[in-house]
Amino acid sequence: MNIYSRSEFQILLAFCCLSLSPASVALAAPSNRPNIVLIYADDLGYGDVGCYGATAVETPNIDRLAREGVRFTDGHSAAATCTPSRYAMLTGEYAWRKRGTGILPGDAALIIEPGRVTLPSMLHDAGYATGVVGKWHLGLGSERPDWNGELKPGPLEVGFDSCFIVPATGDRTPCVYVENYRVAGLDAKDPIEVDYKKKVGSEPTGAEQPDLLTMKLSHGHDNTIINGISRIGYMTGGKAARWNDEMMADVLTEKAVEFIEDHSKDAKPFFLYFATHDIHVPRVPHPRFRGVTAMGPRGDAIAEFDSSVGQVLTALDERKLRDDTLVILTSDNGPVLDDGYVDNAVEKLGSHKPAGPLRGGKSTPFEGGTRVPFVIRWPERVPAGNTSDALVCQIDFLASLAALTKQKLANRAGPDSVDVLPALLGGSQKGRDSLVEQGRSIAVRQGDWKLIEAAAGGRTARAASGKTQLYNLAADPAESTDLASQQPERVRELSKRLEDIRKAGRMPADN
Numbered sequence: 001m002n003i004y005s006r007s008e009f010q011i012l013l014a015f016c017c018l019s020l021s022p023a024s025v026a027l028a029a030p031s032n033r034p035n036i037v038l039i040y041a042d043d044l045g046y047g048d049v050g051c052y053g054a055t056a057v058e059t060p061n062i063d064r065l066a067r068e069g070v071r072f073t074d075g076h077s078a079a080a081t082c083t084p085s086r087y088a089m090l091t092g093e094y095a096w097r098k099r100g101t102g103i104l105p106g107d108a109a110l111i112i113e114p115g116r117v118t119l120p121s122m123l124h125d126a127g128y129a130t131g132v133v134g135k136w137h138l139g140l141g142s143e144r145p146d147w148n149g150e151l152k153p154g155p156l157e158v159g160f161d162s163c164f165i166v167p168a169t170g171d172r173t174p175c176v177y178v179e180n181y182r183v184a185g186l187d188a189k190d191p192i193e194v195d196y197k198k199k200v201g202s203e204p205t206g207a208e209q210p211d212l213l214t215m216k217l218s219h220g221h222d223n224t225i226i227n228g229i230s231r232i233g234y235m236t237g238g239k240a241a242r243w244n245d246e247m248m249a250d251v252l253t254e255k256a257v258e259f260i261e262d263h264s265k266d267a268k269p270f271f272l273y274f275a276t277h278d279i280h281v282p283r284v285p286h287p288r289f290r291g292v293t294a295m296g297p298r299g300d301a302i303a304e305f306d307s308s309v310g311q312v313l314t315a316l317d318e319r320k321l322r323d324d325t326l327v328i329l330t331s332d333n334g335p336v337l338d339d340g341y342v343d344n345a346v347e348k349l350g351s352h353k354p355a356g357p358l359r360g361g362k363s364t365p366f367e368g369g370t371r372v373p374f375v376i377r378w379p380e381r382v383p384a385g386n387t388s389d390a391l392v393c394q395i396d397f398l399a400s401l402a403a404l405t406k407q408k409l410a411n412r413a414g415p416d417s418v419d420v421l422p423a424l425l426g427g428s429q430k431g432r433d434s435l436v437e438q439g440r441s442i443a444v445r446q447g448d449w450k451l452i453e454a455a456a457g458g459r460t461a462r463a464a465s466g467k468t469q470l471y472n473l474a475a476d477p478a479e480s481t482d483l484a485s486q487q488p489e490r491v492r493e494l495s496k497r498l499e500d501i502r503k504a505g506r507m508p509a510d511n
Contacts, residue, residue: 033127033405034378035325036271037260037312038397040089041305042082042135042280045335046371047356048302056352057293057302061310065329065375070386070426075374077333078395078416079438080363082169083137085332085370085394086275087111090118090138090158092398092414096438097505105196106172106233108139114157117413119398121159123271126405129161129263133256134275136165140178147174147192147238150181160273164255166248170277171340173235175226175242177251185241192238199223201236215282216342229282229341245284248277253308257315264319274312275332278305281339295352296344298337323379330394331372336362359479365439365452366479382426390423390431391445400424415506433511436501444498448474451484451494470494 046052049059051066078088083104084095091112095101101111112118120130132155140151145167155163164179174194177184183192193200204212206222207230214228224235227245243251256274263270278285283297285304293299309329316322335354337345339362360366374392376382399417402409409417416436422428437443441455452469470484470491484491500508 031380033269034380035263035269035316035321036123036128036401037316037325037327038271038273039309039312039327039329040086040134040273040275041329041331041373042275042277043333043336043339043362044279044302044305044331044373045354045356045361046358046368046373047353048279048335049306049373051375052373053356054302054352056295056350057299059302059306061306061313062329062373062375064313065309065327065377068379068384069327069375069377069382070388072374072376072388072390072392074389074391074431075330075372076370076391076393076435076437077331077372078370078393078436080333080360080365080369080440082135082280082332083111084438086138088416089394089397090120091116092119092395092417094395094416094436094438096436096442097416104137104139104168106168106174107144107194107196108168109141109143109145110139110153110157112138112158114153116158117398117410118159119401120155120271120273122398122402122407122409122413123405124159124161126402126407127268128405129266129268129270130159130273131162131259131263131270132160132273132275133164133259134166134252134273135169135277135280136163136178136275137168140167145194147176147183147194148186148188151178151183152181154178154181156180162259164252166243166252166277169280170245170248171221171229171231171281173224173226173231173233174238175231175235176238177241177243183238183241186238187240190237190239192241193236194233196233199234201234203236205234206230215284217340218338218342219340221340229284245282246286248284249304249308250286252276253311256308256312260312260315260319260321264321276305276308278302278308281341281343283341283343283345294348294350296348298343298345299348299352326376326378326382328397329373329375333370334358334361334364334368334372357477360439363440365437365441365443367450367473367477369439370437376424376426378425386426388423388426388429388431390420390429391433391435391447392420392423392431393418393435396420396424396432418507418511434497434501436498442498444494444501445473446494446497448472449490449494450479451491451498453495453498468495 077085079085279301355368358368360368398414400421423431
């Protein structure tokens, strides 16, 4: 029996709300403004984790996310390599539309124009505290970075309030962290010099003294030796600021947890972009992970990545943020085994299938290049234990999270980003109708059909057989049977679709 009248109950409810402590109010984020944690792995394949079929390595924390949220079987990065996929995700624009968005050297200038709408800038405008921790690889500065001065423009000019980043990749110089505008821990008496064309300083290189290497190289990666590992690019100086490869996952995870702690009691929600280095080369997991799998450093790095995920989830749990936090876990592209270093990734693979049932991997135009682990958890809104076959892409985070946070994007913002929020939240099996996949050649998806353009030559031709290919992914997810010669009308239809997308300069309204 209700002992209060409707008006009395409303008065009582209002009084209770006013009585909440400031900390309680801060934790009770509005349902359209959850905290957002985007965990972005590097080179993690579709079949590399337990919830997508892996048995040779245990990934209990990623599997937990899948149990508590929605697991996508057709979730994609926008490209099959790191720089273009990150560019597309943050800007909502296919990287192939813009020159200079290929894999960047470590001394590249910033390729995202300051002032344009990005995922972090949109969320900042929505009232979020925004931070990036981990791999950046989108360039710093307006020309060549000044490693001994202010490194700007950078993440802070494209929407982030703070950053603690690896400037490029672990296998590229400079081997230092950047915190906001400065190299962290740099001794001014030992300035850094970096060059990608000629040797600087007197430090040995992998090409000159391979006997000094603790990890042998298989191809490339023969420039300056740092921590017994030769890198791409030359570097001298900055010895006090150089990272320890074995400690990198711990350092970055600690910074990610620190960001959550610092913002856990703020009145405003937060957005954390946590871009791990694992499982990119050089794969040098901490000694406590060494040997936990039978697959060598690559398998051990997957276990280390899963541990980093677990520490982030624990931080959310301990601060009572679990229910009000949208967690997205995905990867920048598909898997690669031998990527320049001799770490037995091929020899110790065993029965493990990094891309699962898919063909291809990193750099390729096949599904294994861009179809990656893609898990979303938000206990307040996303039903637990769901599996979705909806076609979704990281490029859609901008439009979808703008819809979630009630932000109206300008007409020219995120030209290829599509609002697929109902699909991302597990409430709909309807995602994108079409998607352009960027590998060494370009492919277009239209529902279950996929066209891979003929490549012009060189490595691209070898990756894509040098001819136009057509696959029905519903019947042939492994892309083993080319139907182009049998269905010329379908080839023409998809070729026209791709040309229309190119000419439009944005994703057509019909998606």
